[in-house]
Amino acid sequence: MNPRAAIATRALSKRYRDVLAVDALGLNVRCGEIYGFLGRNGAGKTTTIRMLLGLIRPTSGDVELLGKPVQPGTTGVFAHVGYLVESATAYPNLTVRENLDIQRRLTRAPRASVTKAIDLMRLGPHADRRAGVLSLGNKQRLSLARALLNKPELLILDEPANALDPSGIVEVRELLRSLAREHGVTVFMSSHILAEVAHLADRIGIVHEGRLLEELDREELHARERLYVEVGASDPERAATLLAAAGFAHVERTDGRLRVFDAEERVPEIARLLVGSGLDVTNLAQVHEDLEAHFLRITGGAE
């Protein structure tokens, strides 16, 4: 394994009876980077995160965090790791401050860290309210505050933007960016908000049916973004034939529409060709295929 990796897994697998939830996953998350872990529901993201944290035992394979092997019962390395798994949870009868004080005691963080975490996550007005009466968004803030309390070197966050309002999402994005850029914190985050990951992550891993399909860094991601001209015509089959004959080499048909690639400079020519051939043109637009479209395409589309 890479000694400089913040997270390294080798052939990590988890099988539940006849379901292979994670299949030979090899991750290498570099120190100081923000790594977006993308996958559809049931892709194996949370199972992977549980194995990273030693909450469940891998069927096979190994995990290392900050260069230390992790398995159920590992303790030492978690002094330097903050995490949020699945839903935001807290002791409902305890106040926000008391919930954080429990985390402070268990991570041996200084007393002042509780107030700092409350301020950082803007929980001041709720500090002495019971966690059980908090809104979902504030519970999420409390969970993030808990994860940040011990000034971790590595943050492992499962859907950190869950339940946050748009301004909260931006706030958390800026916070994570600042932690990574200014304090060298490594952030590993799973998310279903693909645009969010695209905005934030230095690298993205796409997981599907337990397998890591693709790892892209920011430059590769931009290189994968595709520009095409979407064409709607009264007779798509004839339109495709006409376009091919006119020298448009890359034409794809999807849902009764055509995608014409490498044609962004030739939109007027397409319009003239189709209209001149007696076809009705119902749509003609330049489309930028973003991460979401790329993700849907490689994971088999929306179901």
Next chain:
Amino acid sequence: MFAHVLATEFLKLRRSKVTWLSLVALSLGQLGMALMMWIVRDPGRATQLGLLGTKANLSGLTATWPAYSGVLTLLVGMGGMLLLPFLVAYLFGREYTDGTAKNLLALPVGRHQFALAKLAVAAVWWAALVVVVVAEAFALGLLLGLPDFSMALAVQAVRNALVAAAVAYLLAPAVAWIALLGRGYMLPLGFALAMLALGQVFSKTGWAAWFPWSIIPLWIGSVGQPAAALAPASLAVVAVTFLAGVAAVIAQLRFADNAQ
């Protein structure tokens, strides 16, 4: 570090309604027993009170300190078989029903410390409940002016109650293990009820001294005359059940998958 873990567990207990409800339940139980004694002491009043008086008379109790102290042992024993498992199920199971267990399992703290701290908290709270109920029993007994009191009887009553409480506590880690296994309250509560029923059944057989959950019924006399002393075999069985329970709790936290 264990002191910190213990402090967090006490904080959770202090803020919980279950803590105070358990105190109210056991105190009301003792109050009910004293009320029954009060009715039994005066049959005329029992008749005036109708059904409650009839039930109290049917129980065959006499309103004396020896009978009253037997009732105290019975209450502590039954509390130990029902209320204590409920408390232990709550202490361990709530971490799963509230979804907070995952927050305890990836920390720079050995998981066994949470198991031991929760068991220590259960011990302290159970001991406090027993002290309160024994004190309440004596206060109410003196208030009722029951006959045949002696210091020797008082010492015997306290001893009997404490033995019942201690045996009940030694069986509690098994309930904690079931709570971890079932990740919640329901399974351990079902287990406690099943053991209560099985304990009553086994206590009428030749295996009574060997079945852990029959030892309290034998001691408190819920199925016959109370035993004068615990058989050495019973002491060994209870000790083994305790050690096996603690080991199972630690192993479950340490080695089993803890997905919620």
